[in-house]
Amino acid sequence: EQEVADYRRSLAIRISGFDVCRPVKMFEDCGFSPQLMSAIAKQRYEKPTAIQCQALPTVLSGSDIIGIAKTGSGKTAAFVLPMIVHIMDQPELEKNEGPIGVICAPTRELAHQIYLESKKFAKTHGIRVSAVYGGMSKLDQFKELKAGCEIVVATPGRLIDMLKMKALSMSRATYLVLDEADRMFDLGFEPQIRSIVGQIRPDRQTLLFSATMPHKIEKLAREILSDPVRVTVGEVG
Ligand code: ADP
Ligand code: MG
Numbered sequence: 001e002q003e004v005a006d007y008r009r010s011l012a013i014r015i016s017g018f019d020v021c022r023p024v025k026m027f028e029d030c031g032f033s034p035q036l037m038s039a040i041a042k043q044r045y046e047k048p049t050a051i052q053c054q055a056l057p058t059v060l061s062g063s064d065i066i067g068i069a070k071t072g073s074g075k076t077a078a079f080v081l082p083m084i085v086h087i088m089d090q091p092e093l094e095k096n097e098g099p100i101g102v103i104c105a106p107t108r109e110l111a112h113q114i115y116l117e118s119k120k121f122a123k124t125h126g127i128r129v130s131a132v133y134g135g136m137s138k139l140d141q142f143k144e145l146k147a148g149c150e151i152v153v154a155t156p157g158r159l160i161d162m163l164k165m166k167a168l169s170m171s172r173a174t175y176l177v178l179d180e181a182d183r184m185f186d187l188g189f190e191p192q193i194r195s196i197v198g199q200i201r202p203d204r205q206t207l208l209f210s211a212t213m214p215h216k217i218e219k220l221a222r223e224i225l226s227d228p229v230r231v232t233v234g235e236v237g
Contacts, residue, residue: 021108027040050234051075086205104154111131129152180210
């Protein structure tokens with residue numbers, strides 16, 4: 001019975017998502033700033049990938065999203081580009097009150113890749129990005145966070161350490177991305193993820209990306225996302 005209810009719910013989300021946002025065909029359809037458009041051109045991204053066509057308008061509209069797509073499908077830009085728009089929309093950006101965008105990824109390599117990709121787009125608007133993961137000096141990271149940033153890209157464990165050290169405040173974090181959620185679960189990060197989510201205001205926008213969608217991630221998604229639109233690309237999940 002529960003399974004049937006869950007299935008209906010996921011179907012309804014899918015249908016409502018389909019109705020709410022027509023996929024974009026071009027980056028020009030997204031209403032991006034000239035600075036962002038030139039950063040996209042600099043990356044030689046000619047048109048959005050399949051997941052980007054669906055995810056960009058959905059996320060730009062403010063919806064929570066579950067994005068299911070295999071590696072290499074262009075998920076990073078799908079969450080980074082709307083994050084830049086989200087941040088630029090915030091009033092009193094110049095205040096140093098902690099990150100607005102928080103991205104969690106399973107490994108330091110992935111966090112670093114996302115950090116580099118975010119910086120390419122963020123710097124065009126003077127948005128600061130900090131990377132927070134193991135293998136770097138905690139003191140250096142503490143100092144960097146204290147200096148202020150609008151985006152944090154982190155592995156869950158190290159982010160928790162930094163929160164405990166009060167290196168940053170989550171009070172104005174309103175855009176949370178859980179990237180490669182299935183791998184974070186496989187690595188045992190569920191408690192850390194729940195703790196981080198619990199420290200971010202409930203009126204945030206939440207994005208969850210995963211290559212597969214096992215039951216336990218479906219369950220977490222239902223708990224921490226509000227009316228998410230589900231976007232599935234390819235034969236995954
Ligand atoms: P995923 O997170 O889904 O594994 P990535 O975001 O890492 O995928 O992107 C995979 C590769 O595709 C990267 O090299 C990225 O720069 C490139 N890429 C992303 N979006 C586009 C696009 N619209 N056009 C061309 N290349 C793209
Ligand atoms: Mg990725």
